Amino acid sequence: MKKDKINLITLGCSKNTVDSERLLKQLRINKFQITDDPQKSDTIIINTCGFIEAAKKESVDTIVNAVNMKKQGLVRRVLVIGCLSERYKKDLEKEIPEVDNYFGVEKYNEIVESLGGHLKYELLGERHLTAPSHYAYLKISEGCDNPCSFCAIPIMRGLHKSRPMHELLEEARFLASKGTKELIIIGQDTTDYGKDICGKRNIAELLNKLSTIKGIDWIRLMYAYPSHFPDDLIDEIANNPKVVKYLDIPLQHISDNVLKSMRRGITKRRTIQLLSDLKNRIPDLVLRTTFIVGYPAETESAFSELADFISSFKFQRLGVFTYSLEEDTPAFPIGDKFSDRIKEKRLNSLMQIQQSVSRDFNNSLIGSDIKVIVDRLEGDYYICRSFREAPEVDGEILVNAAENHLKIGNFYYVNVNDADDYDLFANLKKT
Structure with missing residues (x-):
């Protein structure tokens, strides 16, 4: 029996990319053909994102486009997987019944079996790389224990689950054998790694062991959570030559009132203390962070406080998102206080500050x-x-x-x- 030719569309973050790469590996083992062109496929699989409203809209639009191709006879089947279908499966089945199957997060076995294949459990750590092979994402955990009021990730991905260290080291060796030189460490909260499987946060130990793998030259840590940042991690970043002096640490806000309403578990004073420790103990550290504007508790004075902080601290890398009201999150009953126009105005104001900060930083590198x-x-x-x-x-x-x-x-x-x-x-x- 001829196997389907499959087109896999990945939406959302790098964590979804890793999930898709694992699925692609299983599909290839089962002799399915993979194509980048939806119009040359028999089956379209869409790995969706359901994090914020814009991501949900993109996912739904992509599903509708695939369903229209099915109606025109261009493809036989459409499967939807990932965060959106994990969170809204019943609603999607009702609203877009033309989709053949909806699957949630990490349902590799069900997906492969629905296509007539069999999951190879012993190869779940292996991936078919879709990014350039010289860098690869290593997802060290799934889910999140943090109670952030605005975030739906625990609803879609569950509570924090660390992957065993030996599995991660094995996967990293596999990636190195395929030419990976840069490992990018990801998870919903990478600083929580290990607490559920060995009783303590041991992300520093993981980075140290990853750095011993031949062929890996750079290790980059993303999605560090500020309220429980391990002290030994600062030393590991400072002293390990393979761990690049770069840290992604989403702060979301700086106003104490907003941080409290967001349930971030940290104050402005503690945030500044942590950032100062990082800069003082890690020479030449590059910090990336993200902030949310338009959260219901963000008064004009709170926004001005955030703008002043960004202007004075001078993060080398920074992103800003507008608040997205999400069902079933703790902040949902508060409602959406600000119009899209006000949110966008605040976003643009912060990015204008950051544009100047970034320009000055880049100019300082000329000649180096x-x-x-x-x-x-x-x-x-x-x-x-x-x-x-x-x-x-x-x-x-x-x-x-x-x-x-x-x-x-x-x-x-x-x-x-x-x-x-x-x-x-x-x-x-x-x-």
Whole structure:
């Protein structure tokens, strides 16, 4: 019997990317053909995101487009998996019944069996990489124990579950064997790693053991939670040469009243103390954070406090999101206090501050020699990153392809000769 040709569409965050890569590996083991073109497929699988309203809309629009292709006879089946169907399965079955099957999060066995295959449990740690093979995401946990009032992740992904360390080390060795040089550590809360399986947070130990794997040169930590940041993690980042001096630590706000309403478990004073410790103990640390504007408790004075904090602290990397009212979250009964216009105005105001901060930081790097990894060739430029840039969310380093000949996935030293607000321009360093 001929196996389906499958197109897998991944929406949302890097954690969804890892889930899709695991599923793709199982599909390939079962001899299914994979295509990047939906119109050349028999079955479309959509791995959805249900985190905020914009993500839900994108997921629903993608489902509707796939269903329309099915109605036109272009594909035979449409499967929907991931966060949106975990959270809204009954509603989706009622509203879009043309979808053949809805599956929740990490339902690999059910998905593969619905297609006529069999799950190979012993290979669940293996993945078919969809990103460039020189960097890969390592998802160390699932779910989240933090009670943030605005967040629906525990509803969709459950409580925090750390993956056993030996499994993660085995997966990292597999990734290294496929050419991965940069491991990007992800999870809903990476700083909580280990507390459920060995009684303590041991993310520092995990990073240390990952750094012993041959072929892994950079280890980048994302999604660190500020209220329980382990002290030994600061030392590990500072002292381990393979752990890049870069940290993603979403703060969400700085006003004490807003932080309390958000149930973040931290105060402004403690936040500033943690950030000061990080900067003092980790030389050349690059900090990335995210903030939410338009949360119901964010008064004008609270917003001004946040703007002043961003202006004075000068994060090298920063993102801002507008508040999204989510059903079944603790903040839902409060309602949505601010209009979209006010939220967007606040977002733009903060990003204008950050644009200036980023421009000054980039200008300070002109003339310096930096180590970069080459991600891709795009038009006239090689697109590169240093330890200061995470893929997909930060700026990039552009190296003129006409004057320089580089190999994708390799490390080089370049000299920065120009900068704009978010990107750098460089040439290969002359030896």
